[in-house]
Amino acid sequence: MTSREIDSSSSQSSSDQDERRLRNEKLQSLRRLAYGASHEINNPLANIASRAQALLNGETDPNRRHELATIYAQAMRGHEMIADLMLFARPSQPQLADCRLSEIAQACFHQMNEAARQQQTLLKLETPHPEIRLKADANQLVLALCAIVRNGLEALKQDGQIEISLAQADHMAIVSVQDDGPGIPDEMAELVFDPFHSGREAGRGLGFGLTKCWTIAHAHGGDVYIDTAYGPGARIVLEIPISPSSTSPNE
Structure with missing residues (x-):
């Protein structure tokens, strides 16, 4: 690799890190917004549901x-x-405990294998040694x-392959999940973890799965991100510290 290629690779890596840092700062802000909004919205929803149920009984x-x-x-x-x-x-x-990846x-x-089988998608798992x-x-x-x-x-809908490595x-500890589907456009890579963004059709909910994944990763001091260099298809990478001593706070 030439010095120019090394500089280019280093610059790309730094850019990716900056984008992930900005994404995480945005999601932390959204977390604070979500906490306040959730309390304000949840109480009237609970009243609507309980009153509708009381009227329904009679x-x-x-x-x-x-x-x-x-x-x-709808209230529920x-x-x-x-x-x-x-x-x-x-x-x-x-709840931290010793476990095996x-x-x-x-x-x-x-x-998930049965859901994959039903849509004729091949789900593969590769485990390393040691x-x-x-x-x-x-x-x-x-x-x-x-x-x-x-x-x-959901991206594949039918056929194709998903591999966990x-x-x-x-x-x-690193878990990569890659598929041979349509992929994730670069401009969408930082939006898929946003709880207020959904690529789903209207009426199918918020599509909260990847936001949950981000929340769990950061609660462990880790991270999850889209590998934008991968293609065709998509690769999502989950990184978790091996031990709490190697955890860096994300709050």
């Missing part, structure tokens, strides 16, 4: 029962979205990894 007219049931269902749908925002705003602290990946594989051990909340990491795989399945670099 209503005999079929049409009015249908209308009240719709009001209750809003409540579920607020619960997701609250998870983003005030995530539960990870391969077991976390295998748990995700078993949870075993990668870390101190983390295994349940939270399974949830985060499943969110990434689910995102890939594990690695270790310095003090970080």
